[in-house]
Amino acid sequence: MATATDKKPATMAQALQRAMRDAMAEDPTVHVLGEDVGTLGGVFRVTDGLAKEFGEDRCTDTPLAEAGILGTAVGMAMYGLRPVVEMQFDAFAYPAFEQLISHVAKMRNRTRGAMAMPIVVRVPYGGGIGGVEHHSDSSEAYYMATPGLQVVTPATVEDAYGLLRAAIASDDPVVFLEPKRLYWSKSDWSPEAPAAVAPIGKAVVRRTGSSATLITYGPSVPVCLEAAEAAREEGWDLEVVDLRSLVPFDDETVCASVRRTGRAVVVHESAGFGGPGGEIAARVTERCFHHLEAPVLRVAGFDIPYPPPMLEKHHLPGVDRVLDAVARLQWEAEH
Amino acid sequence: MATATDKKPATMAQALQRAMRDAMAEDPTVHVLGEDVGTLGGVFRVTDGLAKEFGEDRCTDTPLAEAGILGTAVGMAMYGLRPVVEMQFDAFAYPAFEQLISHVAKMRNRTRGAMAMPIVVRVPYGGGIGGVEHHSDSSEAYYMATPGLQVVTPATVEDAYGLLRAAIASDDPVVFLEPKRLYWSKSDWSPEAPAAVAPIGKAVVRRTGSSATLITYGPSVPVCLEAAEAAREEGWDLEVVDLRSLVPFDDETVCASVRRTGRAVVVHESAGFGGPGGEIAARVTERCFHHLEAPVLRVAGFDIPYPPPMLEKHHLPGVDRVLDAVARLQWEAEH
Amino acid sequence: MTVQELPGAAAYRPTPPPAWRPRTDPAPLLPDPEPHRVLGTGAELDRALMLKLYAELVRGRRFNAQATALTKQGRLAVYPSSTGQEACEVAAALALEERDWLFPSYRDTLAAVARGLDPVQALTLLRGDWHTGYDPREHRIAPLCTPLATQLPHAVGLAHAARLKGDDVVALALVGDGGTSEGDFHEALNFAAVWQAPVVFLVQNNGFAISVPLAKQTAAPSLAHKAVGYGMPGRLVDGNDAPAVHQVLSEAVARARRGGGPTLIEAVTYRMEAHTNADDATRYRGSAEVDAWRDHDPIRLLEGELTARGLLDEDGIRAAAEAAETMAAALRDQMNADPALDPMDLFAEVYAERNGQLREQAAQLRAELEAEAR
Amino acid sequence: MTVQELPGAAAYRPTPPPAWRPRTDPAPLLPDPEPHRVLGTGAELDRALMLKLYAELVRGRRFNAQATALTKQGRLAVYPSSTGQEACEVAAALALEERDWLFPSYRDTLAAVARGLDPVQALTLLRGDWHTGYDPREHRIAPLCTPLATQLPHAVGLAHAARLKGDDVVALALVGDGGTSEGDFHEALNFAAVWQAPVVFLVQNNGFAISVPLAKQTAAPSLAHKAVGYGMPGRLVDGNDAPAVHQVLSEAVARARRGGGPTLIEAVTYRMEAHTNADDATRYRGSAEVDAWRDHDPIRLLEGELTARGLLDEDGIRAAAEAAETMAAALRDQMNADPALDPMDLFAEVYAERNGQLREQAAQLRAELEAEAR
Numbered sequence A, B: 001m002a003t004a005t006d007k008k009p010a011t012m013a014q015a016l017q018r019a020m021r022d023a024m025a026e027d028p029t030v031h032v033l034g035e036d037v038g039t040l041g042g043v044f045r046v047t048d049g050l051a052k053e054f055g056e057d058r059c060t061d062t063p064l065a066e067a068g069i070l071g072t073a074v075g076m077a078m079y080g081l082r083p084v085v086e087m088q089f090d091a092f093a094y095p096a097f098e099q100l101i102s103h104v105a106k107m108r109n110r111t112r113g114a115m116a117m118p119i120v121v122r123v124p125y126g127g128g129i130g131g132v133e134h135h136s137d138s139s140e141a142y143y144m145a146t147p148g149l150q151v152v153t154p155a156t157v158e159d160a161y162g163l164l165r166a167a168i169a170s171d172d173p174v175v176f177l178e179p180k181r182l183y184w185s186k187s188d189w190s191p192e193a194p195a196a197v198a199p200i201g202k203a204v205v206r207r208t209g210s211s212a213t214l215i216t217y218g219p220s221v222p223v224c225l226e227a228a229e230a231a232r233e234e235g236w237d238l239e240v241v242d243l244r245s246l247v248p249f250d251d252e253t254v255c256a257s258v259r260r261t262g263r264a265v266v267v268h269e270s271a272g273f274g275g276p277g278g279e280i281a282a283r284v285t286e287r288c289f290h291h292l293e294a295p296v297l298r299v300a301g302f303d304i305p306y307p308p309p310m311l312e313k314h315h316l317p318g319v320d321r322v323l324d325a326v327a328r329l330q331w332e333a334e335h
Numbered sequence C, D: 001m002t003v004q005e006l007p008g009a010a011a012y013r014p015t016p017p018p019a020w021r022p023r024t025d026p027a028p029l030l031p032d033p034e035p036h037r038v039l040g041t042g043a044e045l046d047r048a049l050m051l052k053l054y055a056e057l058v059r060g061r062r063f064n065a066q067a068t069a070l071t072k073q074g075r076l077a078v079y080p081s082s083t084g085q086e087a088c089e090v091a092a093a094l095a096l097e098e099r100d101w102l103f104p105s106y107r108d109t110l111a112a113v114a115r116g117l118d119p120v121q122a123l124t125l126l127r128g129d130w131h132t133g134y135d136p137r138e139h140r141i142a143p144l145c146t147p148l149a150t151q152l153p154h155a156v157g158l159a160h161a162a163r164l165k166g167d168d169v170v171a172l173a174l175v176g177d178g179g180t181s182e183g184d185f186h187e188a189l190n191f192a193a194v195w196q197a198p199v200v201f202l203v204q205n206n207g208f209a210i211s212v213p214l215a216k217q218t219a220a221p222s223l224a225h226k227a228v229g230y231g232m233p234g235r236l237v238d239g240n241d242a243p244a245v246h247q248v249l250s251e252a253v254a255r256a257r258r259g260g261g262p263t264l265i266e267a268v269t270y271r272m273e274a275h276t277n278a279d280d281a282t283r284y285r286g287s288a289e290v291d292a293w294r295d296h297d298p299i300r301l302l303e304g305e306l307t308a309r310g311l312l313d314e315d316g317i318r319a320a321a322e323a324a325e326t327m328a329a330a331l332r333d334q335m336n337a338d339p340a341l342d343p344m345d346l347f348a349e350v351y352a353e354r355n356g357q358l359r360e361q362a363a364q365l366r367a368e369l370e371a372e373a374r
């Protein structure tokens, strides 16, 4: 285990790199492929150094074609490899949609388990980095709606490592959503120290509280934690649940929290309509109806194409919008 | 208007064909394109006769490439045409996903309204026709989660005509979902008689009732009507709302019904998790919380890849499952 | 016979042939290239191989007929027949070694069966009791693939993985003329060429993609010419000349195996029946065209040549026919039995482990089934 | 200079050149085709056109430099410079008639500006106050396109629509070497050839797709060879020879206009700067390679030739430089003004009419903004 002196700040991007590096070192069947992942180390430098350390056959710059990348990864998995695919940005994963939906997600089921698809599709997602159009989509709703996929997204440096290790180890495909604006977020977790594998399918309570539960994930976790701090001034003690895994969904942790607090707000950056929040609010309501003092509310991106850089701050759910939603949780009726 | 003698049974497929024919006759900018839509008249014969009547330039057999079809349709729309694109089956629309999400849905917004996308993407969807894999997907969740698209689906022969006319007339893109298993459903609506354009964005109450509301659309509408009939025996008087339009969503009609009945079940064939039902249940709950005697429940396809023909009947939500859900609407607590 | 002389040539080839060559090309390619042939050229023939090909062609045609009959009896949900294309199907199966992989499309049940796959397992998809009816790894046959051209990158990835591992395994991917228009075709061929992957692409150009003739599909002088843009060899072969298809495929497989990289092969053939039993081919082509192709039938061609050369006689013909009948009778019997069905299989193998919601849903279905049974 | 002799040729061309030709080809194509050139060949030059090209090249380079400087000052979110590729950008703009359409990629701001688009409108996307900063119909310039190769089918569809309408409009679509690997490239070229659409595809082969050199992108002897597989003419041109690019483009545009169908053109050029200001090109290429390309600089080439022929003198050179400086100063001033922003624009033009939920959300934002303002 790490000693105190090992510890130095590490970024989420470094933690992800370390997760791939450790997995590649342990398991020769792990291969990384994508656009610019080799020599350059990826446009976000998440694969930095892997080609050098493991060779270009293990970390491969592919031709520029996302369906080709994921499609060849399917073939590699058929032959027993564990491909980790990088899509350069959220919107640039769309050309691979057919391969993902019609093959990656279904192959195990189609073949009665004979042919699993241990593929990780890493997708940098979300906004807040001043990217021009097509560089800030939150595409999680598409993946959540596809049976056969697991969908995972870290909010902390530690989880970035732990969840990616778990994703690579999983025999089933994982869409691994990386919140772009947290790539450079830091913690005192040391990339040199072995770190724990975080289980897929387990949410975690990031902050305990008694007044209401904020249910969130990925880039919105820090927003919710900040909102919870701010809410103390208004007299609300908010619990913050970081889902980490959208599929499978951890009903247990979420419902335990909501039953305790009696109120909940789902917070995410993706457009609200048809987004993850609908599913989450609906299942929480189905399971906790008689514990609810107010309807589960949603704070989400607006139902619009992602805005240009100079306007994105008005689109992204921030602390104020979260607090507004908390305020609408029908406190008067109860207090 | 039609006289009584005009009337003869017509199928949904014929009504759709008639809608395109009438639109093409009225407006020379309407063009139909897709795989096998010309000489063959489409694998479901929905475009039957159009190439003959309007020529191959107006109803065009394209090369076999869905991104190419939708991508060229974008260019045609840029030049002022109104393309109506046929995707042969639900799962075969996936190759066009990038064009749909990154261009069709966003073009008006990106260009501040300078360049609208009056494109209709017709997608035969859903199961129940004994199709082998990849021929029975319910892909509406993907489209609903995409701001900029309208998503429409008829459940009756009349609406098939009326909604498709409205979709072709709309200056914004419409994903027009055609329930495959209703293609041959009939009514006494006459394809020879002029028919009304059905407005996009308006749900319709197909059956009034007072005990609970079934919220549904497309292929599940007949199932719900049948369930409502069967429920009379159990003493429940069910209201059935046919959404017709998933985007825009008719909150008014739906909420008016639920506020009246106090209970609701959402019924659809698409997988439940991350499916349309989550959004619908969540928004109904947000808006009608204090009118609800029970949580809004969902009856949906299982969260699995669409099953093979011989097993699909176990997957599809049928009358019994709808009635089971109605029974779980916590009647005892109230009665 | 040049391609232009084939029945229905107008639909096969754009007329006039388009100017296509890059300015830097010092000499024109043939605008209507002559496909590679063996039968009728006086080339030497390997008797054992020819008889094997012949027997498999006859068996294959009978298989197609039986499968189509099974659709009429409601025993198959659908069947896309490869009647007329048996030479391609059979040669594809025979050109591969045991350790090689086949990547078939939905039309290539026959190739899988000719490779030795149990016919019932091969037909499971089309009967509809499950999707893929066999273990792809056991037979080294990827699932029969419906989304067009999507199997091509799979073949490339598998071949590439095998080469990285040091195994001399070759992947053979089958696709139709229509499938060449899909983006996945392009991406797969490009990856294959860049990686020099040991993969062979066989395009069965059967003249149609459902109702759409090749002339509406491409303006290229031949589909084999598409190889040029990827920097790989392109071969054009008479797809009804079984020894020729076998030869061209075998050469390409050997080339791939020795590290020479991928090859694109266009086999010119014809789909004698409708797209599937559900299709009505009279809507888009005349019977004269179909009839004309009967003169160029793969079985007739091979039978004629082998008989003329004294490699096959009446007895041999009868024996092949009888073996095919036996196979067909067995298939009919097997397919007339109702498959065992377990609705709970819906939840099997969605994931390695069922998650919470699938456990709930499985419990619901089980309860429903139990209630029904009571 | 053949392509093999160009700086960084190893990355440009696979070595050894792969065997590529279909078996039916009676004669080999050049494995390393020589691109079309004008400068240095003694060809006759149209003085007015040459001076226009020259002025635009100089202006274009200055524009690129200014835009990159604006990123450093935080006035642009990002800028993908076309320095080194100005000959392609400028020739593309000048080869079109007013009624024609340009389909640029994200790197082609310069082509749009050279076509006459207001620079601030052209830079709106990269400044980040809106997406497309101009009315595409007014300027017949499609939105600068980021998702690679997706603009190509748009160009085909538009050209096809124009032809159906009887308008003699040509569409010119720009794409990078990397973009040729995408499925949309394939589908667009195929549709164009089948429909004989009046469209010209110009591939700017600048050696890299971000960090990935062409040798990892394709094994084809040239990208122009990709034309073969679609049945359209392919042309290879020295992309730094502005008159040559202009000539080849003009011929292709003329051919398209008179109903001769599409053309694929590969222009061999080099991206002198990093992919964008955010990229670090030293991670994937050496400065020696970049320096070597300076000898083949498009401005230097044209300036040298025009001077040698007495078509350009010191005064002319100075005048062009001064005009470029004036443009740059004006651009700097314009871009130093903060753009007017209205957050309520978020809800403008999502649909022709706002639906219920957008009305609710707009009301919410308005309330927030009002609360903030108080």
Ligand SMILES: Cc1ncc(C[n+]2csc(CCOP(=O)(O)OP(=O)(O)O)c2C)c(N)n1
Pocket: B035, B064, B088, B092, B095, C107, C146, C147, C148, C175, C176, C177, C178, C179, C180, C206, C208, C209, C210, C271, C275
């Ligand atoms: C991506 C995709 N689009 C459309 C279809 C529907 N479809 C099935 S077969 C077919 C025609 C295929 O023609 P071709 O590739 O020539 O093969 P053939 O049927 O002639 O063997 C079409 C359009 C599909 N299966 N997949």
Ligand SMILES: Cc1ncc(C[n+]2csc(CCOP(=O)(O)OP(=O)(O)O)c2C)c(N)n1
Pocket: A035, A064, A088, A092, A095, D107, D146, D147, D148, D175, D176, D177, D178, D179, D180, D206, D208, D209, D210, D271, D275
């Ligand atoms: C579909 C898609 N995939 C990935 C990207 C990310 N990306 C932006 S530019 C680029 C490289 C493009 O190279 P090339 O086509 O050669 O054009 P160049 O940048 O050299 O002008 C990549 C991978 C994208 N924009 N779109």
Ligand SMILES: [Mg+2]
Pocket: C176, C177, C178, C204, C205, C206, C207, C208, C209, C210
């Ligand atoms: Mg075919």
Ligand SMILES: [Mg+2]
Pocket: D176, D177, D178, D204, D205, D206, D207, D208, D209, D210
């Ligand atoms: Mg490039």
